[in-house]
Amino acid sequence: MSKRPTPKATLSTRIADQLRAQIVSGTLTPGSKINLDHLRSQIGVSISPLREAVARLVAEGLVEFEDQRGYAVSPHSLADLDEITNLRVLLETEALHAAITHGDLDWESKVMGSIHRLERTPRAGAVDWEAAHSAFHMALISGCGRPKLLEFCTLLRRQHDRYRHIRMNAELRAAQADRVDTEHRAIAEAAVAREAEHATALLRAHIEATATTLRAQLRT
Template identity: 35%
Template sequence: MTKVNEKSEKATTATLAYEQMRSDILRGNLRPGQKLAIDVVAQRYGVGTNPVREALNRLSSERLVDRHDQRGFSVPEISLENWRELVGTRCMLEPLALEQSILRRTTEWEEQVVLALHRLSRTPWTQEDPDMERRKQFEGFHRDFHLTLIANCGSSWLVQFCEVLMDHAQRYIFISASAAYPRRGGQDEHKRIADAALDGNVAEAKQLLVAHYMRTLEYIESEIAN
């Protein structure tokens, strides 16, 4: 095997380890506060220790892993303070991105919003549903809907920042038992946000988006407090 191929294989292995670990952290399979000993993680995912180190360093840069000097890595703890800060930051950035998307709206973007809403509405999920594959599908369409709303803002930086915040919020939602959006009428909330955006009503769309996230804040707060 050439050095180029060896390097490519190493990068691929590190990427796979990163993606698997990232998914397990976001979905709560790796619990908050859990230590991530490199050899144990390598055994868990069936890869070498070097790809695991690369994956852990990458996740640390995304704040999905805590790095402790001389003490290794761990999954970040969850807390009410951090959750409130996270939602507050989302409520600052995403309405701005949504506003710019609406002001720059095109027929193509409007069609994408309608399609994303349709896919989400056709994939209901409730907390009582034990089918994790259906939940994963719902969460994927839910994320796509919110990303589509802001995708037309004209700033890849802003979209990327919002994506990072979405990921961290998703971890809290998965860990919490309160992720049942349809149970709280979440589909109606999504439709109202989309309708306001498609109508070009910037103020209403932003207000509805913030209210949507604040309801989620309250749901998760009650779970963390208990």
Template identity: 35%
Template sequence: MADAAADGGGEEVAALSTGEQAYERIRQDIVFGRLQPGQRLTLDKLRPVYGVGISTLREILSRLVPEGLVVAEGQRGFQVAPCTASELAELAELRLLIESHALAQSFAAGDMEWEGRVVAAHHKLARMEERLLAGDDSGTMQWKRYDFEFHQALVSACGSKALLDLHAGIYERYLRYQMVFFIFWGPTSIGEHRALLDCALRRDADEGRRLLHGHIQGCVDVALERRLLD
């Protein structure tokens, strides 16, 4: 009986692990645009792709609704949340509000270890942006991961896990717009990241927040100028 109970427990853990893996895969597929905005999420079609059952898929998609990545359509099921100009503007405003506050806290409290994280994160991002500028877009997903790691490093000494978690959630929804529409504005973005690094090393929070405002707003402006959104 003990062995049977142990086996059952192992199967339950394995099932939970499989469900969590599917959740992360679907989430990333939405963020990185493999599942397109407005796409209907048919459970029967998703089941063989993600390797989980209908009930697990329904639970995963329900979890993604409050995250703003999936829309529930009542009896008709689920679809990927659409991308709109108004939501991008709202996410940009929220990201700026949260990241500006965390940035100031982090610049004030950051130590040498924090400086090392910021410099290392910027180095990886700068190298990837150079590749993009040269026309090599094969590392697009890696570019956005490095972009997040750099911004995360800048605020990582803010002293609040809740603030960092909130920032990560908003950033990921904002990131979806950049990935779906591949918003990269070349030398401007590269220069702004370098300037943010310099501000961090000087502990110049006022200039850092000013740069951050232009950096985030630039994504919105590029999307609107290119008429990428309604």
């Protein structure tokens, strides 16, 4: 039987989850300083789990550390967005291809269940929709059988989502909702039909279409 996590590990994980959500949503803006002493007083924790939590976010590319300057939320830039997009296309399409090749009936059920939930979740409930959206993209690649690849895909999608949350306002998201919904359904159906080349091409176009919109917003 596996050991239960220590209270310290549980606390650092919870802090990391809270900070990650604030960074990805844009509540903590790109380039903003992360003052550990202020956070320690605000949250009411010791410095050790806080350092562990922030170090985890550094490893995920959401926080940067510089000598003499401390921690700060990673900045936004066109070059960074392009790198994230290119890597996401490369790795996520590879994971989807592997999932289509190796995924079983449970994987198919997970994909169709996730697209059903996504389509039935109102966009007005942004938090719920975002959770369903993330679950859909993870379901697509969950059958690849490559845990490390899934981990990298998750990190890249979070970084991409951060750009989307910060650079796309509600009006812009609403204008693109029909396109996004159509693309999600097409990817899911091609995936469970085992049309690997078609499904990966659709996923690539889906990721790049969002990136094109984000690039335009970054230039304004």
